[in-house]
Amino acid sequence: MTFIREAWRRLSFTSSNHARDKEIRQLKKVIKKTMKVQKRDVVGIVDIMFTVGTKETNTFSEKNDALRDQGESYYVRVKNDICSKERMLVVWIKLAADRQEFITDLVIGSTRPNHEHFFFGDKEGYHAIMHPQLRGMGAADPTLCLWCKKDGTKSRHICDLQITYTKVRCSLAGSMFCFALINIDSDSFSSQENQIELVRKNYEKLPLCLSKLGCAYANIWILWTTKDVMRLTDTTHIERELQDYSAMLRASPEDPMLIKMVETANRRLREAQIQEENHAKDIPHDDIVYVKQFLALSKHDMNKMKYTFKTSLDSDGDGKITVQDYVAFLSEPLSMAGFIRQIFALSSNQNLDSDNYLNANLMMDIGSTLKATAVFCMLSSSDLLKFVFACYDEDGYGTIDNNEFKQMLASFHPRHSDEHVARALKEFDLTVGGSMSFETFESLIKKLPHLLYPAFRVQEKMQKRFMGRRFWKRKLSLYEEAKRLVIEDEEQAKLAERRERKQREEYAADLRLSAIDRFVEKSKKKRRRRHKL
Structure with missing residues (x-):
């Protein structure tokens, strides 16, 4: 009898390990797809250099090519x-996808210590x-x-760098770097139109003109751009921008600047749509x-999630629910409906406006509901903080006013009045018309974590009602592993690639040496022969 129990225990342990390994393999596939999408999206400047003459x-261009x-x-x-x-x-500039190497700050300075714009940033962690x-x-x-x-x-980090000219200097006096801008094509250097275009694209001009430094x-x-803050829908922000420009163009149809801005917005919208279509190729069209795949669910667990939806959410049995149904399911106040709509936006292509969260026309089927629930329940604490910030960053510029x-x-916190909000803003020295970056928002939440407690409460209730907290804790642990x-x-793979590259270089060097040896022998x-003759 003891032998049978021991054999059964070992068999159960082996079966459990096999199922666990299978889940990890499936989760690895999901993570690789996610990292593949992120690498396409997040690119930043990792190095800058000059060439003169x-x-x-x-010479450098040939080596670079x-x-x-x-x-x-x-x-x-x-x-x-x-x-x-x-x-x-x-x-x-050198662009790469290594987030730890992104340049996050850039300062222009002079190399002369007695210059009014001299800057020495070694002690502050800057590199010259x-x-x-x-x-x-x-x-x-x-x-x-x-x-x-x-x-x-x-x-946030720097993802692009541009140079514009403010005016042409025709004088030949002074530095050799300051003259002969007249040789440059007039279409290439900046006019007011080009600067407006850069401002419209959210470029920021560094405060110091290069003429102050002899150039x-x-x-x-x-x-x-941001490397951590989530973006809900890029096309939505561009569509809003296009609508604003189109309305301005209707008021001034002959304005060439507005015509060009509308054309540029249309082009950016097409590029964003193509990019989203490319990303969608890595994502199954069926939400179920x-x-x-995302949770590496067994058939039993998948049926369990469907059963929860049908019995606890879909009361009328039509296969669709509203935001109010989900709010009631979580026993949350109606004021949280706008935030829950943003959770649905994780799995929906619709434009979910939080100001209109009581729109009864928005219906979510079982696939969209389970997808949004799965993604939201798998967010870590830091990811949840970024998600909340992105929800209220309506302009998509990485700041919230x-x-x-x-x-x-x-x-x-619907029970708090405007006086409490104003008092909080004053306490953290936030001006009335100002805005805060994600770093400021993160530090504020660390000081007052109860401000975001309702968001964490929603996630906790979702986890409890769908599969239980223990299930999600285990999934998060497997996901991290x-x-x-x-x-x-x-x-x-990178190490193997470096080894292979080194072998190729050594092989090429051997070929060159052998060619030299043959030449010497000849x-x-x-x-x-000449000596014999």
């Missing part, structure tokens, strides 16, 4: 050069980017230096299949 620029042809990381030339074609200053010919050794030589910082804790009358523009912050507090294994696999034979 035509000869140096052409060779690296690109070999599939290695390479630099991208910024569209507009600085200074003349005879003595040009070219800026190069300069060129030997930009050190200002001569009285009229330029003194340009860029200081960059890479802070992995920040959620041309040019400005550097940078584009910020998506949930089963005080009105949006008030809207969040009003939905989460699968993620760790995926990262280890990627590191092993030369020796020729000399011997």
Whole structure:
């Protein structure tokens, strides 16, 4: 009898391990797809460099093209050069998907200690980017230096850099870097129209003009983007922007600037739609299949989730529910309906406006409901914080203003009056017309965690009513383990790739040496023949 019990225990243990390994393998597939999408989306500047003069620029360009042809990381030339074609200053940027290497801060400074714009950022964690010919050794030589910082804790980073010209300087006096802008094509340097276009695309101009440092009358523009904050629908924000421009164009149909802005918005909308279609290829069209793959569910667990939907949510049996049904299912106040609509937006292509959350026309079927529930229940604490921030970042610019912050507090804490909200804003030194970044929002929530307690309460109730807290805790644990294994696999793949590249280089070196040896041997034979003759 004891032998039978021991055999049964071992068999059960083996079966349990087999099921666990199967779940981890399925979760690894999901994580790889997610990381594949993220790598396509999140790209940032990891390095900046200068080349001065035509000869140096052409030499570097040839080496850079060779690296690109070999599939290695390479630099991208910024569209507009600085200074003349005879003595040009070219800026190069390197883009990559390594989030820890993203440049998060950029400061323009002078290399001369006695200069009014001198900046020394070593103690603040900045790294200097300069060129030997930009050190200002001569009285009229330029003194340009860029200081960059890479802070992995920040959620935003620089993803693009542009150069615009403010005016043409025709004088030949002074530095050789300051003249001959007249040789540059007039379409390439900045007009007011180009600067407006950059502002419209959310580029930010660095405050210091390069003419202050002995260079041309040019400005550097940078584009910020976020690497952590979730985006619900990019096309939605562009569509709103297009609607605004179209309304302005109807009022002024002859305005060439508005015509161009509408055309640009249409182009950006098409690009965003194509990008979303490409992303959708990695996602199953059937929501039930998506949930089963995303959570690595067995047939029994999938049927259990369906049973919960049919018995506890779909009271009339038509296969569809409303936001009010889900709010009642969670026993939440009606003020949380707007937030729950945003949870539904995780699985819906509809434009869910939180101001109109009582719209009875919005119906969710079993697939969309289970998909939104699964995604939301699998959010970690940090991811949930980012999701809440993205919900109230209506413009999608990575900041929320005080009105949006008030809207969040009003939905989460309806019993608090405007006086309490104003007191909270005053306590944290938030101006009435100001806005806060994700970092400020995160630090505020750390000081007052109860502000977001309703969001965590919704997640806890979802987990409890669907499958139970123990189930989700186990899934999150398996997900973290699968993620760790995926990262280890990627590191092993990178290591193998480096080894293979090294072997190719060694093989190429051997070929070159053998070719040299053959050439030397032929030369020796020729000399011997001549000597005999």
